[in-house]
Amino acid sequence: MTLAPENAAWFANIFGQLTDNVGQALLGKAPVIRLALTCLLSEGHLLLEDAPGTGKTILARALAAxxxxxxSRIQFTPDLLPSDITGITMYDQRKGAWEFHKGPVFHAIVLADEINRASPKTQSALLEAMGESQVTVDSVRYPIERPFMVIATQNPIEQAGTYRLPEAQLDRFLMKASVGYPDRAASVQVLAGSANPDRTASLKPLITTKAVAEMADAVKGNHVDEAVLDYVQRLVEATRDDPDTQLGVSTRGAIAMVRCARVWAAAHGRNYVLADDIKELAAPVWTHRLVLTPEADFAGCTSTTVIARALAGVQAPMQRAAR
Incomplete structure (x- = not known):
């Protein structure tokens, strides 16, 4: 069903309230909060690459509240096992039957802290959950209820004893962002409230998880003109043809952009997507999906540079609203 203008206005109003509510716990970080909410309502997962102590855990707890x-929070370590994430099947002697005990992945918001510190085998335990919203244990499938969002973190500084996330797993994340340190005014506020550092404890829920799922379903009908879809595809092809890339944006990455753009447009009160929405989301949705050539990497080229070149080289379509 097509998203009506009045429904887009309602969506933007709720989106703004959610942003403000989370912002009471994570001060001065409205941009990253909006990205996280867009990820949640697009039914995707978020990768945060940041230094310790920047508020990644607070973001996850504030969203859940x-x-x-x-x-749930999973601290990834080298000795973490896949069953520590998905859960295990145990024999109940009283009942005389095998019972499945759910792991921490069966929550609405799952914080996978320092995901690159676990072994590739353990990292891959999240792949099925993130891609299929289900877990298979002992050949039995267990669905994960909506909404479901993984917020994974990794430290960009300390690389000793870590396992680089494979491209297949990076591609499962809808977005990659950074919280960063707050500005001076927000930092002063944080210090003033240091006697009670857990600001999430005082947050009140604004909507239910059922309402989140309904919002996610409603925004799927937001209009995307064929010209905008063509623009997305031309940008994707530009990243693939760039001489500094070994691997450009995948088809999954192109689909991810359209999903995010529908939510982003509705969050701005529109029932149609503009090329400007694509431009604003290009970096968080696509930079982590690119693989640069060794020569480009050595020369200091970044994925952000490649995305910027694609945006500069591909002409955007004229603005067109919904029919």
């Missing part, structure tokens, strides 16, 4: 959802 705002949407009245459950929250």
């Amino acid at each position: 705002t949407v009245q959802g459950s929250h």
Whole structure:
């Protein structure tokens, strides 16, 4: 069903309230909060690459508290096992039957802290959950209820004893962002409230998880003109043809952009997507999906540079609203 203008206005109003509510716990970080909410309502997952102590855990807890959802935190370590994430099947002697004990992945918001510190085998335990919203243990499939969002973190500084995330797993993340340190005014506020550092404890839920799922379903009908879809594809092809890339944006990455753009446009009160939405989301949605050539990497070229070249070289379509 096509998203009506009045429904887009309602969506933008709720989106703004959710942003403000999470912002009470994560001060001065409205841009990253909006990206996280876009990721949640696009039914995707977020990768945060940041230094310790920047508020990644607070973001996850504040999101869960705002949407009245459950929250779990998994500290990834080299000895973490896949079953520590998915859960295990145990024999109950009283009942005389095998029972599945759910792991921490069965929550609305899951914080996978320092995901690159676990072995590739353990990292891959998240792949099925992230891609299929289900877990298979002992050949039995267990669905994960909506909404479901993984917020994974990795430290860009300390690389000793870590395992680089493979491209297949990076591509499963809808977005990659950075919280960063707050500005001076927000930092002063944080210091003033240091006696009670957990600001998420005072947050009140604004909507239910059922309402989140309904919002995610409603925004799927947001209009994307064929010219905008063509623009997305031409940008994708530009990243693939760039001489500094070994691997450009995948088809999954192109689909991810359209999903995010529908939510982003509705968050701005529109029932149609503009090329400007694509431009604003290009970096968070696509930079982590590119693989540069060794020569480009050595020369200091970055994925951000490649995305910027694609945006500069591909002409955007004229603005067109919904029919």
